[in-house]
Amino acid sequence: MNNLTKDIKKEVAQKVSKKINLKAALSLATGALFGTSVTTGAVGQTIEADEWQFDTAFLLYSEVDRVTAGEAIVAGTKTFSNDEVLNLKFTFDTLTGPSANGAIAQPKAQTFTRASGIGRYRTPEGETPLDDTFHDTRVQLNGQWTQPVSDNVTGSVGGHLSKEYDYLSLGLNGNLAYDFNRKNSTFSMGISYFSDTFTPEGGIPKPLSSMLVGDSNSPEWDDEFAKTRISASENKSTSDLLIGFTQVINRRMITAFNYSYSMVDGYLTDPFKVVSVLNAEGLAQDYIYENRPDSRVKQSTFMQAKYHFDDSLLNMVADVSYRYMWDDWGINSHTIDSRFIIPVGRASYIEPHIRFYQQSAADFFTPFVIEDQLPVDFVSADYRIGEMSAVTIGAKYGVALNGGNELSFRLEYYHQRPTNGGFEEPEALNGLDTTPVIDAIIAQVSYSF
Amino acid sequence: MMKKNRTVNLTKKKDGYGINFNAMASPCEVLIQTPDKCLAELVGQYVSHEVWRIEDKYSRYDTQSVCSQINTSSGRNIAIDEETFLLLNFADQCYQLSDGLFDISSGVLRKVWTFDGVSSEYQHFPNQDDINKVLELVGWHKVIFDKQSISLPSQMQLDFGGIGKEYAVDRSILLAKQHTKRPVLVNLGGDLAVTGPRDNEQPWQVAIEPPDCSGVEHKQDMIVAIKQGALATSGDARRYLINAGIRYGHVLNAKTGWPILHAPRSITTVAPQCIQAGILATLGLLQGQQAEAFLTEQEITYWARR
Numbered sequence A: 001m002n003n004l005t006k007d008i009k010k011e012v013a014q015k016v017s018k019k020i021n022l023k024a025a026l027s028l029a030t031g032a033l034f035g036t037s038v039t040t041g042a043v044g045q046t047i048e049a050d051e052w053q054f055d056t057a058f059l060l061y062s063e064v065d066r067v068t069a070g071e072a073i074v075a076g077t078k079t080f081s082n083d084e085v086l087n088l089k090f091t092f093d094t095l096t097g098p099s100a101n102g103a104i105a106q107p108k109a110q111t112f113t114r115a116s117g118i119g120r121y122r123t124p125e126g127e128t129p130l131d132d133t134f135h136d137t138r139v140q141l142n143g144q145w146t147q148p149v150s151d152n153v154t155g156s157v158g159g160h161l162s163k164e165y166d167y168l169s170l171g172l173n174g175n176l177a178y179d180f181n182r183k184n185s186t187f188s189m190g191i192s193y194f195s196d197t198f199t200p201e202g203g204i205p206k207p208l209s210s211m212l213v214g215d216s217n218s219p220e221w222d223d224e225f226a227k228t229r230i231s232a233s234e235n236k237s238t239s240d241l242l243i244g245f246t247q248v249i250n251r252r253m254i255t256a257f258n259y260s261y262s263m264v265d266g267y268l269t270d271p272f273k274v275v276s277v278l279n280a281e282g283l284a285q286d287y288i289y290e291n292r293p294d295s296r297v298k299q300s301t302f303m304q305a306k307y308h309f310d311d312s313l314l315n316m317v318a319d320v321s322y323r324y325m326w327d328d329w330g331i332n333s334h335t336i337d338s339r340f341i342i343p344v345g346r347a348s349y350i351e352p353h354i355r356f357y358q359q360s361a362a363d364f365f366t367p368f369v370i371e372d373q374l375p376v377d378f379v380s381a382d383y384r385i386g387e388m389s390a391v392t393i394g395a396k397y398g399v400a401l402n403g404g405n406e407l408s409f410r411l412e413y414y415h416q417r418p419t420n421g422g423f424e425e426p427e428a429l430n431g432l433d434t435t436p437v438i439d440a441i442i443a444q445v446s447y448s449f
Numbered sequence B: 001m002m003k004k005n006r007t008v009n010l011t012k013k014k015d016g017y018g019i020n021f022n023a024m025a026s027p028c029e030v031l032i033q034t035p036d037k038c039l040a041e042l043v044g045q046y047v048s049h050e051v052w053r054i055e056d057k058y059s060r061y062d063t064q065s066v067c068s069q070i071n072t073s074s075g076r077n078i079a080i081d082e083e084t085f086l087l088l089n090f091a092d093q094c095y096q097l098s099d100g101l102f103d104i105s106s107g108v109l110r111k112v113w114t115f116d117g118v119s120s121e122y123q124h125f126p127n128q129d130d131i132n133k134v135l136e137l138v139g140w141h142k143v144i145f146d147k148q149s150i151s152l153p154s155q156m157q158l159d160f161g162g163i164g165k166e167y168a169v170d171r172s173i174l175l176a177k178q179h180t181k182r183p184v185l186v187n188l189g190g191d192l193a194v195t196g197p198r199d200n201e202q203p204w205q206v207a208i209e210p211p212d213c214s215g216v217e218h219k220q221d222m223i224v225a226i227k228q229g230a231l232a233t234s235g236d237a238r239r240y241l242i243n244a245g246i247r248y249g250h251v252l253n254a255k256t257g258w259p260i261l262h263a264p265r266s267i268t269t270v271a272p273q274c275i276q277a278g279i280l281a282t283l284g285l286l287q288g289q290q291a292e293a294f295l296t297e298q299e300i301t302y303w304a305r306r
Helices: A003-019 A022-034 A221-226 B037-058 B066-071 B082-097 B106-111 B128-135 B161-179 B274-286 B288-297
Strands: A052-063 A068-079 A085-096 A110-113 A120-123 A135-150 A153-164 A167-180 A185-198 A229-231 A234-250 A253-266 A274-278 A284-289 A295-308 A317-327 A332-344 A348-359 A388-400 A406-418 A438-448 B009-013 B016-023 B026-032 B077-079 B149-151 B184-188 B191-194 B204-208 B222-226 B229-234 B240-243 B246-249 B266-271 B302-305
Touching: A022 B082, A022 B161, A022 B274, A388 A438, B009 B037, B016 B037, B026 B037, B026 B161, B037 B066, B037 B082, B037 B161, B037 B184, B082 B161, B082 B274, B106 B128, B161 B184, B161 B191, B161 B229, B161 B274, B184 B204, B191 B274, B204 B229, B222 B229, B222 B266, B229 B274, B266 B274, B266 B288, B274 B288, B274 B302, B288 B302
Parallel strands: none
Antiparallel strands: A052 A068, A052 A438, A068 A085, A085 A135, A110 A120, A135 A153, A153 A167, A167 A185, A185 A234, A234 A253, A253 A295, A274 A284, A295 A317, A317 A332, A332 A348, A348 A388, A388 A406, A406 A438, B009 B016, B016 B026, B026 B184, B077 B149, B184 B191, B191 B229, B204 B222, B229 B266, B240 B246, B266 B302
């Protein structure tokens, strides 16, 4: 046999073997055919079971001129003989880089105190004030146990732990799914509860108090700074209820509908965010710490359809979903998310992704406060609860490797554009970019084995 | 249609009974290791009736069969029962696993390909246009089915031939196990399975007939010892054609409409169930030149004849 034939043979064998463990897949198919769980092993036949399946991923999110986040994920899934599934996931992320502090750009340079109360930073004229001291490292652990409860009911319970330098989040969840109509329909219901504790360096600022700006080395500084603080830590709790319905329409189409109700209570303010207080001309006179209500009720509805086209349309799987979210802060949002999984050859696929997001502002959102509007009650200039729209465009490429392993790459571009939302800007802000866009790149490599 | 000869013959063997009958155009045999003649007769009845039931239900030659009903539905949505759904679902899995190479709608390709084993040059060797025309009627992905119904596009045809006999073997084994704990072997024209080892953990000795190679060389029967599970053979050395000096075996690539070149003449594999063994053997043949590499790579026990 010449080398070329050898190479071709090797390539074909690899191409074939990457696909799937054929014997195991056929055993499953045969089990379904005869309504038996898979058989007494025969002559040299073994069925792959009780093996851990691992997914690993590394993700990089980088905003132009702002934060960069890196995330590493290792998830393991083990299926036991009675269809019990244990899923464990470990996530590690780091966040570095400057982040908007809430204040608005000015025709003059501005000086702010760092969130910790130690040191100052200066924002040049015309630029959006960014606090460059952010550096966070987070470790997350999630565990989920899923098992059949009866013929048509599957139950699941899980726990969550997330720890950052200044943040601790603990959570529990439970979920029941009921299959009916010959497993073509599934009704599910889940509840979860999270308890979060926030312990920022420098303590929790007193809402609406003025940011103290001065020399943090002066002897009076510590006492003065302490007057702007209310406590060392604050808590919040989140209770969620999720109701879902999944319906198989035919073998090419599946649809899902979800409704969720979420109650958040406690400290919902961002301790790192301030609001600029401007005079009538628009020049900053003061920066006050933001203040948000201590409860929020969020509701959302979600619908999704997946359709598997035949080869007249590339054998593509289209996955399109729409989410409408609304809350009692006056925010509502629309999300349309579409993915198209297109097989390329026998071993790989490409998955274009496009997502549109649009949200209205919270009632108490304002990009700035004019002096004569004081005093204010709830106020925040955090662009994340302001009016905005965003689009994500990207693609993923996945390739199946030997022995059923999969390697995939994802590259996406995210563009977020805050919109003014009808706030009339005083003269001094003319010509300044008060609604800065955010552009970010998301890159991810995943490997499953 | 010729009236089917449906009789069962019972013969006494050294340590049990053999029951012979004809079904699915093949000689069929049930072996049961028992001195109890009544039990042997009973098991023979159950198995033969089950095999005939499946033949009647899924034969494409029988105009009354479910298969024919589907094939003559002219694109209408027609109701199916659970067994049919499960078989279609299995065929679907095989289609997916083979990336479309195994396709139960590919039978119409026989309109252009006739394999009668003539060793002289073939008179009506098809051209690409003929094949393209028929190929339009092939494509499992165009078939829509669910638990209640199926719609097969007009003029397309399903053929359960690739899985029906093996399915009947597995059904027979399940039935035999329900009625007796004695060791039973069911052999439907070479595709066979056993309920378990013979007494004292002894294996069944099974002879696999070599493909008939036009009498040029005589190969010995291959003897395989089997204690449990099943064995199936795919390939038929008598069905081929020769054109321009190239030998075309009867296994067709459902995607191109052409015979698979350089495939072994037959492949025998073992698996827990006969239907699995049959599919593995067929998928092996569909790899052509790479058949052995493919089966080895998948860690499948097989015997290939070239």
